[in-house]
Amino acid sequence: MKKIAMITGATGGIGLSTAKILGKAGYSIILNGIDKAQGKDAEKTLTDLDIPVDIYYFDVTSEEAVNEGFKEIKAKYDHLDVLVNNAGGLGGRSRFEDMDTAFYRKVLALNLDSVFYISRAAIPMLKKSESGSIVNFASNAAWNAGGPGAGIYGTSKAAVVTLTRALAKDLAEYNIRVNAVSPGTIDTDFHKQIKETNIEVFNSWKNNVLLKRLGQPEEVGTVIEFLVSEKASFLTGEIIQVNGGQDFL
Template sequence: MGKVEGKVAVITGATGGIGFEVAKRLGKDGYTVILNGIDDKAGAERIAELTSEGITAEYYGFDATNDEAVTENINKIGEKYGKIDALINNTGGIGVRARFEEMTTAEYKFVMALNLDSVFFASRAAIPFLKKGENASIINYTSNAAWNGAGPGAGIYATSKGGVQSITRALAKDLAEYGIRVNAVSPGTIDTPFHAQIKATKPEVFASWKSSVLLGRLGAPEEVAGVISFLVSDDASFITAETIQIGGGQALGI
């Protein structure tokens, strides 16, 4: 893949973990990268780090689950640059661990908003600007949980990711006439702060996860970023409505 010039990528939830590695990789590819997050201090630190590496980057602080804030900020970005070439809907997470019987309505709504509403709000706002982009595309994040229902306490997370799987295909159909591609990645167990609590409190559980991975190790966030770099590139110009597993064979359930 050659170096791109003049392209703009928006990455939600990008002040750490996989999201930041995606921003760094796309920045090195030549994109102007727009990072979103809710931790303004971390946002400023990430921008300083990217800028020091010669990457053109900006930070917009807003909650990706707030439709008005998403629309307002995506509009600002789109109007400033005149287009958006790639939208990476990186915001998401387990959110709340609770069995269905014990889960409150507020907890249910929070997890669905974090993983599914955020995709809808950002995609809806970005579409007018993606139409002006070059080989424009949207990347969403699903999970093995979308297929296997996840473990006890993560059922609503699985439900929300099942929704992401569906909205990816639906958006691909909806936007194909404009040449906008929509794909998803499904990361396996990636060694990031996302798993920090388990790693610190139950190291034996964290270590055991490796045994479920065909390649015998956990993934690195850079490996997810590399796949996303490909999916938004011209090399993937005939790929849409697909989900790429990035889990070292973990989906086989060995």
């Protein structure tokens, strides 16, 4: 049976790097994103590597959009072996005193609701796999509560940690393992604005990392490859820190 992996928010950054790594490991890839121009580039990148790929454009923060998107996916694919809930983001910064409810809801939807909606829709397909696997994305902020103005981001990622463990308990009887990666500061477009406007601050971030450098997207992707493989067959409910020792300092 052909191995199939779905990755959300995968038109760039860690998501696309993970798609390349899993594709080279023999998976057919289902990409999700919302930026069609970026999606076409991602699709071409994988196709040029002879990796089978389909891309579905829908907003993972919308329950209706996720359910409609999965109708299309299920019409073509009869099962799913791997789900990587990569979609998420900072969503902006706001101190709690000044935070409006719309911003609060937006960040929770981006990082928590999306994982719930996608996982719920994917579980029937994962049950048809011989050994299904879900990998969610936590963050250093789940433990340190984020920097100034990123408190609700940290809160949402802490919720993903608990959701990961809850899903692991819920799905163990179906031989579906659920784990999460918790990246530190990774050099992706997530930090594009600060990199372009204040390179000195960006470069200083490595001083907060024990290994004195920022991580690369591939260094997260290879951990995900391990987590979904048979080499990790006795791992579930775990949160793997990928941060170069950043949480030590």
